[in-house]
Amino acid sequence: MITIPYLCARAGRFYFRRRIPGLSTSHMPLMVSLGTTDRSGALKICVQLTARMDRMLDENLHKTLPSTEVAAFFKAELRRCVDAVSQVRMIERMDGSLTAEKTRRNQLETIVLRGMVEDGLREEMAPERLKTLAPNDQITAIEIQSTLFREFLSPAFNREVQARATARSDLSQLDVLHLRWAAVEARMAAHEAAEAVPLHAGDEAKEAAVSLLRSLMQKAAAGITPPAPVPVPTEPEGPAPEVQTPIAMPAPVPPAQARPTLTPGVALIEGRMTGVSILAQINAARAQPQDDSFDGFAESVEIERTYGDDIAGTAVRMTWRIKGNQNTRDQKLTSVALFMYLTGVQRMSEIRQHHLDRFAKLIKQRMPTKYWRREEDRHLTSQETITHATRLGLPCGFAPNTIERHINAIASLIHHARTEGNVGTFVPNLRGLVPEETRAPSEMRAVPTLDDLRTLFSHTLWQGCKSRGRRHVPGKVVLRDHHYWINLLLAYTGARRSEIAGLLVGDLGEEGGIPYVHIRPNHMRGLKTLASTRRVPLHPHVIELGFAEFVSKCRKRNLVALFPEALPKDRRRLAHSTKGGEVLYDKKFADSLDYPLRRSFELSLNGNPRGLSCHGFRHYVNDHLVTLRQEDGTTQVVSEMDRMDLLGHTPLGVNLTTYRRPEQPLGPLYAAVRTLPRLF
Structure with a gap:
C-alpha cells in the first residue's frame, strides 16, 4: 500500500x-x-x-479494468439486487410483516436511491428533490440518504463490491469508483423495479430494471450525466460486443405511493360529514375482527400486522386496550367522533398540528355544549351546528376539564396509531390547547351544607304530597318508593347513585346487630372501580323510617332488584331475573331520578342557584367526615382509612391496598355513619 x-x-x-x-x-x-x-x-x-x-x-x-468486466459485473449485480429485493418484498407480503410504515420507507428508499444516481453520491438530499416530498417524509428521506451515503462510502461496502467483481487486488482508484457506481445503480434499479412490477414476475422486474438504466444513459447522452458513466450491460462470455446505441425510451414515472389500507368494514365518508355518518363509521369499526389466537404451528406465527389507517378503526382498537369500564371507552370514542366532526380528518396519517389547534379552538369558543341530543341535530354538519347555535344564542364553549379530556383522548389516539405504524414522526404539541382552570378543584362542584339538605328533605317528596301525580304539591300522602329511599340512602351513605339504585333485594344484610347494604357488581350494573365493592352500614334514621320493612315487602313480591322503577328501560326486565349480559359501569344508570330531585332542589332552595345535584350527597358526606374533629379541634373523629373505605375509594399505599381483608370490619364504619346528623 x-x-x-x-x-x-x-x-x-x-x-x-x-x-x-x-x-x-x-x-x-x-x-x-x-x-x-x-x-x-x-x-x-x-x-x-x-x-x-x-x-x-x-x-x-495498475492494469485498468476492461469495460467489459465492469459491464458484466453490473449485469450480475443487477440480477443479484433484483432477486434480493424481490425476495424481501415477497416475504414481507406473505408473512404479514409488511406494515404501513415499512411500505412508506421502502418507497422513500427508492426515491433516495434514484436521487443518488441522478444527483450523485452526496450525504444530503438535493433541496429541489426534497421539496417534492411531504413534510413527514422529508425527515425519513434525510435519514435514509445519510445512512445509504455512509454505507456506500464505507470500506466494507467497497471491499464486498470488489470481491464480487473480480479476484484482482491491484485495481485503480477509478476502477473502484466504476464498480461502486455500478453497485449503486443496480440497487436503485432493483428497488424501482420492485415498486413498479408485480413481485411474482421476476423476469419483468429485471427487464424493467434494464430499461430504467437505458433511460438513464439516454439522459447522459443529452448532457445529464451522473458522476461516473456506466457501460451498457453486456454478456460476460465471448468477445466484447459492439457498443450499441442506447434505445430511446421514456423515463419511467415513479410509482405513486399506495395509501394505507382501511379497517375491514370501514369506508371513508364522502360529501357531508354529519354526526350520523361519523357515528355509523365508528359503529362499523366496532365490528372489525380482533386478533386471532395462535394455532400452535410454527409456520403460523404472525411477526407483524398491518392495521387500518382510518381514525374510526384505530380509535376502537385503542379502546380495546384501555383498562377501564365501558363508560370510559365510550368517552374516548365520543372525543374522536367530535374531532372528526370539527376537522373533517378521517385518516391517522393526515392529522397535523393545525387540526389539533382548530379542534381546541372550536370546542373552547364556538361548539355548543349540548350537541347531537336530538336526532335532527345529528344530520347537520359542524358548520351548520355552530351557525345554528350562534343564531339561537345557545351556550357555547366547553369547560377546561372537558377540553382537557377531549385533547388527551386525541393525543392517546395518536400515540396508539404510532404503535401500529400509521403515524410517522409527527408528535402533537399540546401546549396552550387546554385553557387554564380559574376555579379551585373544590369549587368545581357545589357541596351542599347540612342546612341545604335539611331544607331539601323538608320538601313534599319526603314529608307528604297531594298524590303520586302531584309529588311537589303539599299534602298528606308519603310515597315511600324509589324516589323516597334512593335519595335518602345517598345522603346517609355517600354512595354513588348507580350503586344504590342497582341494589338487589339480597344486598341488605346484618352482622353483629349492624344493618348494612352490600354494594357489589351484579347482572344489572357494574361498579366504577375495584375498590367500590364494600359493605356500608345503614344510619339508624333509615331503619327507623322502615327501610327493612320495605325490603321485606320486595322479597315477598319475588323481586330481584330492590328498585326496579329506577332501572333503565332496557334493563327493567332484569328486575325479576338473575341472568344478564356483560356487567358494565354506567354513570347514567337511574337517570329517571334526575327530574324529580332537580325539581325538589329548585322548589325548596329558591331556584337552586348553586346548582346542587344528586352527586352533591356524596360530597356532603365526605366533607362532613373530613371536617369532624375531636374536642381538641385538630384530631379527626373518623380516620382517613375508614372514610375511604366507606366511600369506596382506593386507600393510598401498598400496605392498605394489599395486606387487608376484602371485607372491612363494620364497627368503625358504623361509628362513622352515626356521626351524620339526622336530616329531618
Whole structure:
C-alpha cells in the first residue's frame, strides 16, 4: 500500500516526502526538495505533486479494468439486487410483516436511491428533490440518504463490491469508483423495479430494471450525466460486443405511493360529514375482527400486522386496550367522533398540528355544549351546528376539564396509531390547547351544607304530597318508593347513585346487630372501580323510617332488584331475573331520578342557584367526615382509612391496598355513619 505523502522541513526549506514500497528494495522514502522556504507555496506544490504521482502510479502499477468486466459485473449485480429485493418484498407480503410504515420507507428508499444516481453520491438530499416530498417524509428521506451515503462510502461496502467483481487486488482508484457506481445503480434499479412490477414476475422486474438504466444513459447522452458513466450491460462470455446505441425510451414515472389500507368494514365518508355518518363509521369499526389466537404451528406465527389507517378503526382498537369500564371507552370514542366532526380528518396519517389547534379552538369558543341530543341535530354538519347555535344564542364553549379530556383522548389516539405504524414522526404539541382552570378543584362542584339538605328533605317528596301525580304539591300522602329511599340512602351513605339504585333485594344484610347494604357488581350494573365493592352500614334514621320493612315487602313480591322503577328501560326486565349480559359501569344508570330531585332542589332552595345535584350527597358526606374533629379541634373523629373505605375509594399505599381483608370490619364504619346528623 502506498503511504500518504506529507510535507517536512529541514534547515528552513520544505521537502516532499513519500514512501513507495516496491520501487526501492530499501523501502527508503522518496524525498524531493521543493526549492522554497514559504510554507503556503510548499503546500500548493505538495498537492500538485501528489495528484501527478497518483496518476503516474495508476498508469504504471495498475492494469485498468476492461469495460467489459465492469459491464458484466453490473449485469450480475443487477440480477443479484433484483432477486434480493424481490425476495424481501415477497416475504414481507406473505408473512404479514409488511406494515404501513415499512411500505412508506421502502418507497422513500427508492426515491433516495434514484436521487443518488441522478444527483450523485452526496450525504444530503438535493433541496429541489426534497421539496417534492411531504413534510413527514422529508425527515425519513434525510435519514435514509445519510445512512445509504455512509454505507456506500464505507470500506466494507467497497471491499464486498470488489470481491464480487473480480479476484484482482491491484485495481485503480477509478476502477473502484466504476464498480461502486455500478453497485449503486443496480440497487436503485432493483428497488424501482420492485415498486413498479408485480413481485411474482421476476423476469419483468429485471427487464424493467434494464430499461430504467437505458433511460438513464439516454439522459447522459443529452448532457445529464451522473458522476461516473456506466457501460451498457453486456454478456460476460465471448468477445466484447459492439457498443450499441442506447434505445430511446421514456423515463419511467415513479410509482405513486399506495395509501394505507382501511379497517375491514370501514369506508371513508364522502360529501357531508354529519354526526350520523361519523357515528355509523365508528359503529362499523366496532365490528372489525380482533386478533386471532395462535394455532400452535410454527409456520403460523404472525411477526407483524398491518392495521387500518382510518381514525374510526384505530380509535376502537385503542379502546380495546384501555383498562377501564365501558363508560370510559365510550368517552374516548365520543372525543374522536367530535374531532372528526370539527376537522373533517378521517385518516391517522393526515392529522397535523393545525387540526389539533382548530379542534381546541372550536370546542373552547364556538361548539355548543349540548350537541347531537336530538336526532335532527345529528344530520347537520359542524358548520351548520355552530351557525345554528350562534343564531339561537345557545351556550357555547366547553369547560377546561372537558377540553382537557377531549385533547388527551386525541393525543392517546395518536400515540396508539404510532404503535401500529400509521403515524410517522409527527408528535402533537399540546401546549396552550387546554385553557387554564380559574376555579379551585373544590369549587368545581357545589357541596351542599347540612342546612341545604335539611331544607331539601323538608320538601313534599319526603314529608307528604297531594298524590303520586302531584309529588311537589303539599299534602298528606308519603310515597315511600324509589324516589323516597334512593335519595335518602345517598345522603346517609355517600354512595354513588348507580350503586344504590342497582341494589338487589339480597344486598341488605346484618352482622353483629349492624344493618348494612352490600354494594357489589351484579347482572344489572357494574361498579366504577375495584375498590367500590364494600359493605356500608345503614344510619339508624333509615331503619327507623322502615327501610327493612320495605325490603321485606320486595322479597315477598319475588323481586330481584330492590328498585326496579329506577332501572333503565332496557334493563327493567332484569328486575325479576338473575341472568344478564356483560356487567358494565354506567354513570347514567337511574337517570329517571334526575327530574324529580332537580325539581325538589329548585322548589325548596329558591331556584337552586348553586346548582346542587344528586352527586352533591356524596360530597356532603365526605366533607362532613373530613371536617369532624375531636374536642381538641385538630384530631379527626373518623380516620382517613375508614372514610375511604366507606366511600369506596382506593386507600393510598401498598400496605392498605394489599395486606387487608376484602371485607372491612363494620364497627368503625358504623361509628362513622352515626356521626351524620339526622336530616329531618
